Amino acid sequence: MPRGWWTRRSNYFWYIVREFTSLPLALWLLWFLLEIRRAQDGPSGYHPHSSLGFVIFSVIVLLFALYHSVTFLSLAGAILHFNVADRPIPSQLIVLSQFAAWAAASVVVGFVLIYFAR
Amino acid sequence: MTATKRITIKATRFDPDKDEKPRLQTYEIPFSDDSMVVLDALNYIKGHVDGSLSYRWSCRMGICGSCGMMVDGVPKLTCNAFLRDHWPRPITVEPLNNFPVIRDLVIDMDDFMHKLKAIKPWVIRKQPVPLGGGAFVQTTAQIDEFRQFSQCINCMLCYAACPVYGLNNEFLGPAAIALARRYNVDSRDEGLGQRLPVLADAEGVWECSFVGECSVVCPKGVDPAKAIQQTKLDTTMRFVLPFGNRD
Ligand code: SF4
Ligand code: FES
Numbered sequence: 584m585p586r587g588w589w590t591r592r593s594n595y596f597w598y599i600v601r602e603f604t605s606l607p608l609a610l611w612l613l614w615f616l617l618e619i620r621r622a623q624d625g626p627s628g629y630h631p632h633s634s635l636g637f638v639i640f641s642v643i644v645l646l647f648a649l650y651h652s653v654t655f656l657s658l659a660g661a662i663l664h665f666n667v668a669d670r671p672i673p674s675q676l677i678v679l680s681q682f683a684a685w686a687a688a689s690v691v692v693g694f695v696l697i698y699f700a701r
Numbered sequence: 702m703t704a705t706k707r708i709t710i711k712a713t714r715f716d717p718d719k720d721e722k723p724r725l726q727t728y729e730i731p732f733s734d735d736s737m738v739v740l741d742a743l744n745y746i747k748g749h750v751d752g753s754l755s756y757r758w759s760c761r762m763g764i765c766g767s768c769g770m771m772v773d774g775v776p777k778l779t780c781n782a783f784l785r786d787h788w789p790r791p792i793t794v795e796p797l798n799n800f801p802v803i804r805d806l807v808i809d810m811d812d813f814m815h816k817l818k819a820i821k822p823w824v825i826r827k828q829p830v831p832l833g834g835g836a837f838v839q840t841t842a843q844i845d846e847f848r849q850f851s852q853c854i855n856c857m858l859c860y861a862a863c864p865v866y867g868l869n870n871e872f873l874g875p876a877a878i879a880l881a882r883r884y885n886v887d888s889r890d891e892g893l894g895q896r897l898p899v900l901a902d903a904e905g906v907w908e909c910s911f912v913g914e915c916s917v918v919c920p921k922g923v924d925p926a927k928a929i930q931q932t933k934l935d936t937t938m939r940f941v942l943p944f945g946n947r948d
Contacts, residue, residue, distance in 0.1 A: 584799075584864060584867040584868055588864060588867070589864070591774065592774075592775075592914070594912065594913065594914050594917060595864060595912065595914065598910075598911075598912045598913070598914075602910065658911065658913075658930070661924070661926065661927040661930055662927070662930040662931060662933075662934055663934070664931055666842075669840075669842040670842070671845075
């Protein structure tokens with residue numbers, strides 16, 4: 584493969600972007616685990632990291648996470664294959680159900696976090 | 702009388718006995734008819750300009766799968782790539798990516814042939830049914846399960862488009878996996894257990910990271926990327942579900 588093969592076609596490029604997004608995402612999650620550990624001594628000594636640089640990094644990671652999730656869930660239609668009464672369920676319906684499950688899970692997690700943070 | 706249009710074809714020339722590396726040779730030929738395809742251009746060159754140009758073809762109608770080449774960097778069946786979509790720009794025709802080149806535009810497909818054999822692309826029965834045993838009856842729904850995957854014409858465009866195969870040609874690859882799925886989901890077949898060790902091997906389905914380009918370039922709508930992801934799901938389910946380990 585020639586060097587820079589992934590710049591030759593837009594599909595290759597967006598595939599590399601999709602794969603790359605997991606790296607900053609993993610870094611952010613590692614930091615998040617550290618913060619949880621630091622928070623275990625109670626609120627008095629806990630000062631979450633909130634520099635402008637870190638906020639910008641978090642926003643970028645959020646965009647990466649959204650891109651990764653959207654591309655991943657959109658592919659579900661190609662992967663999942665169910666038959667109902669001997670007929671395959673349309674792939675659009677499968678993708679839609681994945682997005683609905685994602686939205687529902689986000690609401691539940693958001694609710695739990697906000698509820699326990701109060 | 703209007704003068705015939707002309708089009709420039711740049712074709713890879715490579716003779717392993719003489720050349721150190723491939724080079725492009727330029728031919729200018731008449732573009733006399735809007736229905737002309739790249740294969741027609743190559744045939745014109747071979748017939749009228751340079752009889753030493755080597756390439757494969759047979760059916761001229763997208764059936765035999767032998768005329769796959771890189772057309773302006775994209776894997777295509779040359780019998781299905783129209784000159785009018787490129788004219789007046791020159792067209793670069795090269796051998797399919799990711800394969801050794803035997804000569805000019807002819808690739809060596811041996812690697813795929815071994816992989817194809819490894820996935821046993823035929824109906825396997827545990828107990829052979831005697832010839833007089835009658836027909837295997839299938840419903841339309843059962844045929845629909847594998848119809849798409851059975852359209853593969855072994856043209857190798859998907860291998861040329863796959864960067865995973867380009868980086869590691871031990872990877873079983875899109876068409877071989879699509880064909881394995883074609884038999885695995887066939888209601889007459891009982892050979893899943895025999896194909897699984899090849900499919901679930903480190904160089905099998907798990908090597909794929911879902912670039913998806915194989916399905917984009919496939920001229921027959923086989924969607925090998927789908928076959929690979931579905932096989933991943935199947936092998937995982939067989940592993941995690943207590944009743945999944947059926948044979
Ligand atoms: S899956 Fe499609 S691109 Fe790949 S060999 Fe078969 S027909 Fe050609
Ligand atoms: S010549 Fe047969 S597929 Fe093109």
